[in-house]
Amino acid sequence: MDEKRQKIEKDMLEQLKNQEVKGEHYKDLVRDYMALWDIKNALIKDIEEKGVSIKYKNGKDQWGYKKNDSVPELNKVSAQMLKILSELGLKPSPIGNDDNDFIL
Numbered sequence: 001m002d003e004k005r006q007k008i009e010k011d012m013l014e015q016l017k018n019q020e021v022k023g024e025h026y027k028d029l030v031r032d033y034m035a036l037w038d039i040k041n042a043l044i045k046d047i048e049e050k051g052v053s054i055k056y057k058n059g060k061d062q063w064g065y066k067k068n069d070s071v072p073e074l075n076k077v078s079a080q081m082l083k084i085l086s087e088l089g090l091k092p093s094p095i096g097n098d099d100n101d102f103i104l
Contacts, residue, residue, distance in 0.1 A: 001041065009034050015090050026088060033084045036077050043074040 012030045046068070053065045 005034065005037065008037065012088070012090055016088065019089065021089070029084055029088055033081060033088075036081045036084070040074065040077045040081065043070045043077060046070040047074065 009030060012033065013027070016026055016030070047070050050068050050070075052068050052071055054068050055063060055065055057063045
């Protein structure tokens with residue numbers, strides 16, 4: 001996961017450089033994006049481990065299910081990540097000559 005994180009951050013910084021975008025605030029936005037990327041992955045892991053609903057116990061014979069709060073939080077984090085990408089003007093990096101061929 002660390003290698004993938006480093007590749008993403010490096011790619012974002014290279015794109016900014018190639019677009020001749022300068023300024024520490026843009027680098028700071030990349031760091032913010034990467035922090036959100038870490039949070040996104042932790043939320044996904046929590047959902048995979050616990051599921052979308054979680055069993056709870058509210059007394060000796062009282063139990064039920066509630067939604068996993070990680071699900072709506074994941075949506076919020078993903079939306080914020082997309083806003084940062086948009087603000088930075090970053091797009092997927094093409095590989096090869098085919099414009100439809102992107103690194104995922």
